[in-house]
Amino acid sequence: MSYRKLFYAFNFALLAVFVTALVKDNDAQWKTYQRQYYDLMADHLTKQAAAETDPKKAADLRKSAAEYRRHPLAIKQIITDGLGRFDRCTTCHVGMDEYENPGLTTPFTQQPFAAHPDIAGLVKTHPFTKFGCTVCHQGQGLATTLADAHGWVENWDHPMLKGTAIQGSCVKCHGDFAALKGAQAAAEGEKLIHQHGCLGCHAIDGVGGTMSVDLGDIEDKPLERIAGYNFLRVRIDGKQLPLDHWNIQNWILGHLVDDPEQVTPNDPFAKMNTEPIAPSPMPDFSHELTREQAEDIVAYLSGMTKLEEVPYRDHVQGPAAREPRFSDPKAHGHYVFVKYGCAGCHGVDAKAGRRRFNALGPGQKPFDPKMTEAERFAEMEKGREPTLPDLMSGYSHEELVEKIEQGVPASAAKKWDPDGPMPVIYMPAWKGKISKPELDDLATWLLSIGKKQDLGF
């Protein structure tokens, strides 16, 4: 080819590529949606005009319909009031723009054109023009494409909250969320966390056990801190999570609707390490909690963040924590049992001790080194925390109080498989943590539920 032809060809290609770039840049996703919204509005008004009997009103409607057809397209942005967020969600969700759609009255139901539902007077109490969207919904406010804005992309840690998980956003600012309309799931979740003894091992903002992570900032846990091979094992509804569903909500949910041992089996037979490492000591709640209850807990925990800088004036103080009064020491004892998360190990209402891997437990076969790994694993699984009613006959009130105060050190644990991993959970020394009157009533309640006959166990 001659250089003149090359000169022509190269310059042509240069222009063509540049024009392609211009077209591609101009062809933004948000423009399509915004145009569609204005067209829908225009259609709607035209229809109204056709039905209108008053000619003047009909003419007005037709005029504003025409205005909608010509409406210029622009990126809309809400600069929040001191919340540090810049939300462009209303660029596509035009129906949620209070200026474009005052009173949020448009008739469309399909997204992204629908108006925001007015939940419990939300529109009035949280004007979107000041609060923006992502402060409640999460997602990437600055983005202007569908996947990026909803946070369904690799480089965004906080995708839009789904389902009831959004109620966690109420928890962030409202100390009194339990009384709020529309935050029932989160309130239920908080209750369940107490009932099932989560606080025995997990603290929330320093209140509770230290055996496992503090849940007070669980929402901020970076996914980098969770090994991929553990995330791969998360099963929700029996199904593995697709990569774009790897987020902290599903991580928590996976620990509640499935046996945590499945998620973190670790290395009980020292195959990868020099020492055997017990699987996750977290109890299996999958039979105890319904799917809905598990989601309620996730909803509550979704609000557990410390990174979010919510200005002080946006915080709503909860009711002052006040200890309830009890006239019946047994009722108080049960309250203490719940308050300190004893149920975490000893079961709800102390009915049955929970799993304690490789400890001794009821119904175990004696250890036999000739057993296969699977058989050994099955026996190790039968290790149990004490079922308290069975033990009570051996204790006087004072002995029981002392036992709780002293606890049982981890080193005193008896292993079923002497070469297996050390059981992880142990009875902490509660002296100084549970007050004396509380202890007394706890002991009273425990002795009252104790089985009278000696089982000899």
Next chain:
Amino acid sequence: MPIPDIETLKKEVIDSPVWRAVFRGGVWADTPRDRQAHISGNVWLHLHPAKVRPRALKWTYTWGLGGLAFALFLLLALSGVSLMFYYRPVPGLAFRDIKDLEYAVTLGKLLRNMHRWAAQAMVVAVIAHMVRVFLTGAYKRPREFNWGIGVLLLTLTLFLSFTGYLLPWDQLAIWAVTVGTNMAGATPFLGNAGPFGGLMGMHINNDVRFTMLGGTVVGGSALLRFYVLHCIAVPLLVGILLILHFWRVRKDSFSAAPYSANEPKVDVWPNLVKREYLAAVGLVIFIMVWALLQNAPLEIMANPNVTMNPAKAPWYFVGLQEMLVYFDPWIAGVLLPGMIAAGLIMVPYLDTNPKGVGYYAWGERPFANTMFLLGVTMWFTLITIGEFFRGPSYAWYWPWESWYGFKPAPPPTWSVFGPHGAAVLPIALGVAVLGALFTGGIFLPKLIQRELPGKKLLLGFLALVALVGLGGMAAHKLTGLQVGFLLFFCGMVFQFGFIMPQRHIRRLDWARYLVTMTLVVCMMGVWLKMCARLCFNIKYVLTVPAVSMNI
């Protein structure tokens, strides 16, 4: 109206008083005089000589690499200045501005992508240019000094890329720069973590790293410093060196050798200029298409408390990062890069071979070409390993392997020489043994004056190593893969660290010989250390914790 004849129109324009005032000359007669006047009468084209050797026009001689690198520099300057309109170097704001460029600024995404990819392309172009210049012997007299400037320009190109890395203020940025500047903190004497740094009174808040960052962590002041370096200081320095570089090319003339004696030169206008034009346009098209097809990466916002997993350096530093697996930062991050740059600058003064200037001479300069290509190959092999064979926790993952699979912990390591408790054998012995190994490796080839039968010796040596390896395997101390590593590295060291220098440079004068062999032995040392780690899990050959020096 008929389209006017292009020639007539051109004549009209060129003959106009305005054109004459601006460009001199006059009606284009296309005589030899006109063609030369075209070059010398234009300040930009005057960078060229009026005539060059025909070989200089061959794509397969220059590959257009120097010109492409310069074109990329211009493209980067243009796109970079454009990006500055929407960028504020403040943590938080910086990240948001990049997001804005991506989502809300007309053509912002294209510009950022082009800037990013052009930067990568420039690194490739500059390295490739260096390889070309080396292979054609273009660094030899009288161009020794210009080669040195070229090496400086290469390091500055890498530094420009590195400083630009911080500006988006995302996770990639902060961790690449944290690691990079901590390497500076391992500089001997000048860094708080470097050998003898403690003796010099270096702390985290008074060493060379502190100066680079303007603080003790990568924060707002570091961002501002890197911004100024990236946008003003380094480009200015590059510009000055480029002027020098071009001026020397012009003065020393193109390196291309004549095909035959008394060969006439050819006009630069239009022969070279049109090729350059096509190359530049082709380059812009290439970068633009790349920018349209692939977006520049942007991780989540920088978080000094969370490191993403795996955390990898930009690809051109991944070789360095891979080396950091085997060496302490002061060696991998300071000593070795320093030796590479210094060694490259010294090459023209070490290479006394008069042959092979201005053409690809494979047979005429076997030692220089082999050693240089060995270094380049090693560099890119390490990059390939770091880029494609490393996964979470920087563990080894095959490219086809999922990153979410479980990897067992690596075996524990041990040190050979050091103080009691830290290592098996005492320091004094280690210094003696290492010293003997180094001096022996350096002097031995020159001391044997007879040409050795290289192939036989290599085979014999490999057989010996194989015996050792098989013995290790029999004793269950070594795996098959480890024996493979042992054979590979020992064979490479024996062939390129002993046989080749013995054959090719034993007759060199002592001064040049010693410098050359020091560089060669250091490269061999790198392989030996890798071999020691891979086969025997040796962490340090010599550790002296008292002065924080580990080898």
Next chain:
Amino acid sequence: MSEATEKSTAAHAAAPAPKTAAPGQMTRGDFLWAGWSMLAAFFAASAAAGARYLFPNVTYEPSQIFNAGPVSGYDLGVSTKWLNEHRVWIVRTETGLYALWARCTHLGCTPNWFPDQNRFKCPCHGSNYTLAGDVIAGPAPIPLWRAKITVASTGDLIVDKGVLADQPPKRDQPPFFLPLASA
């Protein structure tokens, strides 16, 4: 492409382009012409795109539109409630309500409201405005701008500084003036 001709100095004078070509076929000169026009088009497009690039699509300035609360919240006189946040006076008269943009039409300073003199007075060059916004002294060329106001279905006043009017009769009609029963 013939390398030989290009390399020799003697043959530098390229063979003249064939002036006559078959109809529908491009001559060498045509290619040059087309090539240069492509380049010119590219530079024109780049210049236009470059100019467009400098127009930001979003700004971080305060919104032009704001919610000024319920209409019933304004008593007779000038309300400076939104002056700090949105630079707007809400003026309630016997007949209605309007929003004045507190920006001197001379050179953009913010005038002050002097209730004792019933005037807006600009500190920069001394322009004086009446309650209606008309200039009665000083260099300002036109009256103060009135912003568009609408009443949302919630009863809140929505002020939009993006739509303005300064002259009667336009400024005395909706949407720049909200007729209300006497207060």
